[in-house]
Amino acid sequence: MRVVRDPREMQDLALAKRRSGARIGVVPTMGFLHEGHLSLVRIAKREADWVVLTLFVNPTQFGPKEDLDRYPRDFDRDCALCEAEGVDVVFAPETPEVYAPDHTVYVVEDVLTRGLCGASRPGHFRGVLTVVAKLFNLTLPDVAVFGEKDAQQLRVIRRMTRDLNFPVEIVGGPILREADGVAMSSRNKNLDPASRRIAPRLYQSLCAARTAYEAGERRMAALRERVLETLGDLSPGAVDYLEVVDDVTLESCGERADAPVLIALAVQFPGVRLIDNIRLD
Ligand code: PAF
Numbered sequence: 236m237r238v239v240r241d242p243r244e245m246q247d248l249a250l251a252k253r254r255s256g257a258r259i260g261v262v263p264t265m266g267f268l269h270e271g272h273l274s275l276v277r278i279a280k281r282e283a284d285w286v287v288l289t290l291f292v293n294p295t296q297f298g299p300k301e302d303l304d305r306y307p308r309d310f311d312r313d314c315a316l317c318e319a320e321g322v323d324v325v326f327a328p329e330t331p332e333v334y335a336p337d338h339t340v341y342v343v344e345d346v347l348t349r350g351l352c353g354a355s356r357p358g359h360f361r362g363v364l365t366v367v368a369k370l371f372n373l374t375l376p377d378v379a380v381f382g383e384k385d386a387q388q389l390r391v392i393r394r395m396t397r398d399l400n401f402p403v404e405i406v407g408g409p410i411l412r413e414a415d416g417v418a419m420s421s422r423n424k425n426l427d428p429a430s431r432r433i434a435p436r437l438y439q440s441l442c443a444a445r446t447a448y449e450a451g452e453r454r455m456a457a458l459r460e461r462v463l464e465t466l467g468d469l470s471p472g473a474v475d476y477l478e479v480v481d482d483v484t485l486e487s488c489g490e491r492a493d494a495p496v497l498i499a500l501a502v503q504f505p506g507v508r509l510i511d512n513i514r515l516d
Contacts, residue, residue, distance in 0.1 A: 236314070236317060236318045236322055236323060236324070236325065237323065237325075238314060238324075238325045238327060239324055239325070239326050240327060240328055240329065240332070241332065242328050242332050242333065242373050245287075245326050245328070245373045245374060246372070246373050246374075248324065249287070249373070249374050249376075250375065252285050252375075253375055257283075257285045258283045258284045258285070258377045258378070259283055259285050259286075259287065259374065259375055259376045259377050260279035260280065260282050260283025260284075260286045260287070260376060260377070260378045260379070260380065261279070261286075261287045261370065261371075261374045261376035261379045261380070262275045262279050262286065262287070262288045262289070262322075262379070262380050263289045263291075263366075263367060263370050263381070264288060264289060264290055265290070265291065265292045265293065265306065265421065266290040266292060266308055266309070266310065266313050266421070267306070267307040267309055267313065267421035267424070268313045268316050268317070268421075269411075269419045269420070269421065270411050270419055271382055271384065271408075271410070271411040271418075271419035271420070272382075273316060274408055274409070274411050275380040275381070275382060276288060276320045276321075276322055276380075277320070278380045278406060278408050279378065279380045279406075280321060282378045282404075282406060283376075283377060283378050285323050285324075286321070286322050286323050287324045287325075287326055287374045287376070288317050288322045288324070288325050288326070289325075289326045289327070289370050289374065290313055290325055290326065290327040291326075291327065291328055291333065291366070291370075292306050292308065293333075293362055293363070294330055294362075295334070295341075295358075295361070295362030295365060295366065296358075296359050296360075296361075296362030296363045296366065297359075297362070298356055298357065298358060302422070302506065302507070302508075305425060306421070306422075307422075307424050307425065310327065313325070326370075326373070326374060333366070333369060340365075341361050341364075341365045342364035342365045342367075342368045343360075343361050343364070344391050344395060344398075346484075347387065347390055347391050347394055347485050348360040348387070348391055349485075350476075350478060350480065350485060350486075350487070351387045351476060351478055351480070351485065351499050352387050352388075352501065353387065353391075354476070355475050355476060355501065360387075360388070360391050363388055363391070363392070364391065364392070364395050367379075367392055367395070368395065368399070368401070371401050371403055376403050377402075377403065377404065378403065378404045378405075378406055379392075379403050379404070379405055379406070380406045380407075380408055381405065381406075381407060381408070382408050382410065383407045383408060383409055383410050383512075383514075384410045384418050384419075384420065384510065384512070385510070386499055386512045386514075387485060387499065389405070390483075390485060392405055393405045410511075410512075412438065415434075415435040416435045416437075416438035416439060416442075417431075417434045417435055417437070417438065417509075418437070418438065418509075418510075418511045420509065422507050422508070423507075423509075425507045426504055427504070427505060430504035430505060430507065433469065433504075434504070434509060436465060436466050437500060437502060437509060437511040438511055438513075440461070440462040440463070440464075440465035440466045440500070441462065441498055441500070441511060441512070441513040442465075442513070443461045443462065443464070443465040444458045444459075444461045444462050444479075444498050444513070444515075445513055445515055446461075447461045448492070448496075453491045453493055454491060455479045455487075455488050455489065455490055455491060455492050456490070458479050458492060458498065459477060459479060462477055462498065462500065466502075469502065472503070473502050473503050473504070474500065474501075474502055474503075475500075475501035475502060475503050475508065476499070476501050477498075477499075477500040478498070478499050478500070479492050479496055479497075479498050480496065480497050480499065481494050481495075481496060481497075482494070482495040482496055482497045482514055482516075483495070485497070492515070495514065495515065495516040496514070496515050497512055497513070497514050497515075498512060498513050498515065499511075499512040500512070
């Protein structure tokens with residue numbers, strides 16, 4: 236396995252691979268890898284001949300009061316995990332190599348990013364799309380794999396890929412969960428013990444809504460109520476958002492959730508914001 240730091244070297248390497256006819260797969264990550272990331276690597280390995288995992292904590296997707304400095308990092312462990320999974324290249328550039336100090340160009344999506352995380356994290360998706368576009372240009376993938384846990388991110392990246400004609404197939408990987416249902420996330424490590432005990436309620440509450448949906452409940456308010464009931468008492472303001480949206484447009488479903496829907500929520504614990512979602516079809 237090769238570790239590449241220099242964007243130019245990465246691009247040359249990818250170009251040579253493309254010319255040799257290899258199908259390139261990319262798994263973009265911010266590191267501190269867990270089983271969820273590794274499951275994306277396994278998908279990429281099935282889909283491609285040569286797999287690059289990018290490891291870059293992207294500052295432009297963090298707001299000024301967010302956890303950029305506290306975002307967990309462990310480069311050596313990440314490399315060991317990648318090596319064990321058969322990743323071909325870990326691309327881990329430094330921030331000044333990715334962003335020129337006077338950079339002024341960003342990628343912006345205007346519609347799918349209006350609600351959910353886009354509403355509570357202004358500028359977040361501008362940072363995500365900009366870095367993903369840059370990573371696509373540097374690694375030249377045929378296929379790129381992203382987790383379904385970041386459901387809005389996945390849909391926004393698909394839209395960017397379509398609208399900007401990137402010749403990249405976007406594949407979504409299912410959410411992987413801990414034994415108690417907590418969606419795997421690098422941020423889980425920063426949960427204090429009390430928050431970690433409460434965290435399983437996120438998925439339990441989504442499952443409660445799914446049970447109601449499967450029993451025929453389509454009233455949006457009733458589905459929301461099921462989630463809130465199961466979440467129970469959290470500190471005031473802890474629920475950043477809880478939305479029942481159309482799975483494709485990400486617009487609120489109105490009174491009735493008849494089309495395939497996504498129920499998405501974000502809960503703020505001390506110093507850690509967790510997101511989760513469930514798709515009901
Ligand atoms: O999902 C993530 O880890 C990040 O948002 C991504 C896609 C790697 C961009 O920095």
